[in-house]
Amino acid sequence: MIRVLIVEDEPKIAQAHRAYVQRLPGFEVVAVAHTGREAVTIAKRSQSSGAPIDLVLMDIGLPDMSGLGVAAALAGLRPRPDVIAVTSARDLAMVRAAVAHGVVLYLLKPFTFSAFREKLDRYLGYRAALPAGESAVSQQDIDRAFGALRTPEQRASSPKGIAPQTMEEVSRAVRAAEGGLSAGEAGRVVGVSRVTAWRYLERLAEDGVVERRTDYGRTGRPQVRYMWLH
Numbered sequence: 149m150i151r152v153l154i155v156e157d158e159p160k161i162a163q164a165h166r167a168y169v170q171r172l173p174g175f176e177v178v179a180v181a182h183t184g185r186e187a188v189t190i191a192k193r194s195q196s197s198g199a200p201i202d203l204v205l206m207d208i209g210l211p212d213m214s215g216l217g218v219a220a221a222l223a224g225l226r227p228r229p230d231v232i233a234v235t236s237a238r239d240l241a242m243v244r245a246a247v248a249h250g251v252v253l254y255l256l257k258p259f260t261f262s263a264f265r266e267k268l269d270r271y272l273g274y275r276a277a278l279p280a281g282e283s284a285v286s287q288q289d290i291d292r293a294f295g296a297l298r299t300p301e302q303r304a305s306s307p308k309g310i311a312p313q314t315m316e317e318v319s320r321a322v323r324a325a326e327g328g329l330s331a332g333e334a335g336r337v338v339g340v341s342r343v344t345a346w347r348y349l350e351r352l353a354e355d356g357v358v359e360r361r362t363d364y365g366r367t368g369r370p371q372v373r374y375m376w377l378h
Contacts (some may be wrong), residue, residue, distance in 0.1 A: 150275065151199065154180045155187040155218065156207040156234070164377060165205055165234070167356075168264050174272055175203075184213035188221045191229060201229040203271065206251075208235035208242070219249040232267060258319045258376075260355040310351060314340065318348040319376075322358055328375035330363075349374045 152175050156162035159182070166177050178194065178201065181187035191201050204222065208215035219231045233246045236257040246254055252274065253267050321337040322329050329337070335345035352358040358374040 149176045150174055150202045150272075151176060151178045151194070153178060153187065153190060153194075153201045153204045153229070155182075155184070155204060155210070155215065156180070157182050157209075157211050158207075161207075165264075168261055169205075169268075171261070172265060172268055175268065182211075184210045184215065184218040184221075187218050191222055191225060195225050200225070200227055204229050204231045205234050206231050208233055208237055208246075216245055216249045216251075219246075219251060223250060230271070232271065258316075258323050258357075260315070260319070260352060260357050262355050310348070314338065314344075315348055315351070318345060319352065319357070322349070322352070322374055323376040325376075328358075328361060328373040330371050330373050334374070 152169055154162055154165050154169070154177060156165060162180050162182065166180060169175050169177050178199075179190045181190055187204070187206075191204070194201050204219075206215040206219060210218070215233065215235070222229055222231070228250075231249070231251045232253045232255060233251045234255045234257065235242070237243075238256065243254060253271060255264065255267050317338045318334055321334050325333075329349075331346035331349055332342045334349060335342045338345060349358065353360055353374065357377060359377055361373050361375055363371045363373050
C-alpha cells in the first residue's frame with residue numbers, strides 16, 4: 149500500500165480528497181494536515197516510526213507557508229516522499245517552481261474523480277517501473293518510469309462528446325454557485341445549451357463531484373439542481 153498524506157487547508161476539500169483516495173486500490177490515507185508545519189511534523193514523525201509517507205497530495209496555497217516550501221522541507225527526508233501538487237494556480241512560473249521542487253505531477257482544481265484517478269494511476273505506473281529499495285537503475289528503468297508519468301495521447305483524449313475546456317467551465321460555474329445550478333442555469337453561465345450543460349453535469353455527478361438535488365419550487369414542478377460536493 150502506498151501511504152498518502154493529504155495537505156489541504158479546507159476541511160471539506162480535504163475530506164473529498166480522502167474519499168477519492170479511499171476509492172482507489174493500492175493507496176491508503178495515513179494522515180491529513182491543514183497547515184504546512186503540520187505536514188512537515190507528520191512526515192518526520194512517520195519517518196521516525198519506520199512507516200514513512202510515500203506520497204503527499206499537496207495544496208500549494210496553505211495559510212502558513214507555500215506548499216512548495218513544504219515540498220522543499222520534505223526533500224531532506226530519506227526516503228523522500230513524492231509530491232503531487234493539487235492547486236488552482238495556472239501560471240507558468242508556478243508550474244516551473246513546482247518542477248524545480250521535485251513535484252512529480254500537477255493536478256489543477258477543480259477536477260473530477262476521473263482526472264484524479266488518472267493521475268494516481270500514472271503515479272502507480274511510475275512506482276512499478278522502478279526497482280524496489282535502493283537498487284541501481286538502468287537507463288531503461290528510468291525511461292520507463294518517467295514515461296509512466298506522461299499522458300499517452302490515447303489516454304489524454306477526453307470521452308466522446310466531452311471537451312476539457314467546457315468541462316472546466318461547467319465545474320467552475322457549479323462550484324461558484326452556493327445553491328447549486330440547474331442545467332438551464334449552468335448553460336446560461338457557460339454559454340452552451342441546456343442539453344449540453346446537462347450532459348456535463350451528469351458526467352460530474354457520475355464522477356461523484358456534484359450531487360443531484362430535486363427542487364420542487366413554488367410551482368411544484370420538480371427541477372434537478374447540481375450541488376458541488378467539495
